[in-house]
Amino acid sequence: MVQTLYEGKAKIVKDQENPQEVSIFFKDDATAFDGLKKDRISQKGFYNAQITCLIFRYLEKKGIKTHFIRELDERTFLAKKLQMIPIEVIVRNRATGSLVKRIGLKEGEILSPPVVEFYYKNDPLHDPLINEDHARVLKLASSEELSQLRKQALEVNNLLVPVCDRADLILVDFKLEFGRYQGEILLGDEISPDTCRFWDKYTGKKLDKDRFRQDLGEIIEAYEEVYNRLSRVINQESAFQSRPSE
Numbered sequence: 001m002v003q004t005l006y007e008g009k010a011k012i013v014k015d016q017e018n019p020q021e022v023s024i025f026f027k028d029d030a031t032a033f034d035g036l037k038k039d040r041i042s043q044k045g046f047y048n049a050q051i052t053c054l055i056f057r058y059l060e061k062k063g064i065k066t067h068f069i070r071e072l073d074e075r076t077f078l079a080k081k082l083q084m085i086p087i088e089v090i091v092r093n094r095a096t097g098s099l100v101k102r103i104g105l106k107e108g109e110i111l112s113p114p115v116v117e118f119y120y121k122n123d124p125l126h127d128p129l130i131n132e133d134h135a136r137v138l139k140l141a142s143s144e145e146l147s148q149l150r151k152q153a154l155e156v157n158n159l160l161v162p163v164c165d166r167a168d169l170i171l172v173d174f175k176l177e178f179g180r181y182q183g184e185i186l187l188g189d190e191i192s193p194d195t196c197r198f199w200d201k202y203t204g205k206k207l208d209k210d211r212f213r214q215d216l217g218e219i220i221e222a223y224e225e226v227y228n229r230l231s232r233v234i235n236q237e238s239a240f241q242s243r244p245s246e
């Protein structure tokens with residue numbers, strides 16, 4: 001019997017017959033501000049699943065080790081079952097959101113090299129920002145693992161920034177989660193407009209969950225736009241690479 005292992009705010013994770021695998025299903029539910037704001041956005045799960053599959057396949061092709069195995073249906077993919085590390089790794093290429101609130105940088109300021117942050121995934125504590133010493137005393141990860149998280153997050157950034165740029169998107173910032181699997185650290189969770197900020201390169205229009213957080217409207221239109229732009233760029237690149245040489 002397939003059991004629900006975990007139901008989160010936006011996803012349902014289920015055990016599979018193979019104990020090393022899980023299925024990850026994307027719901028239409030959206031929450032923000034620690035669950036204070038809640039809604040259901042029709043088709044969000046579809047676009048987040050499709051965008052996550054597209055990006056994970058791309059990252060795998062470029063040598064990043066992820067939990068992604070294969071798509072099961074349009075809202076579900078099969079993944080390796082990780083022992084999750086309770087840290088959110090954030091990479092920021094532009095100052096916005098909580099960073100601007102916390103340290104007063106100018107909105108939209110370019111951060112080069114990017115800023116990497118760790119947050120402790122803990123609902124009662126509201127996911128506080130932590131440093132590497134905090135992660136160590138909390139025994140969340142060893143210092144070697146923490147430097148791997150940082151390194152892998154920056155590698156993902158280096159791969160995604162140019163892809164987004166070709167899709168006329170600025171990859172402003174994003175959140176990653178990692179887990180342990182057979183002695184290795186793999187990239188887990190999702191990469192979608194729920195967990196990234198994308199701004200249109202020319203107009204600065206927000207094309208991500210900030211449209212929900214800030215009541216900007218046209219949420220699903222923005223998710224669809226990100227999907228269309230990224231799939232065009234990524235599929236074009238793989239068609240070019242798989243063309244037989246003349």
Ligand code: TMP
Nearest residue numbers: 096097098099173174175194195196197
């Ligand atoms: P922040 O500016 O609110 O700290 O968000 C930084 C990035 O992390 C942004 O792309 C949104 C993403 N994020 C999540 O994926 N989950 C969360 O719970 C939060 C607070 C942010």
Ligand code: ASP
Nearest residue numbers: 009031032033034035036
């Ligand atoms: N996902 C978080 C929440 O539900 C916050 C966010 O993405 O803004 O509160």
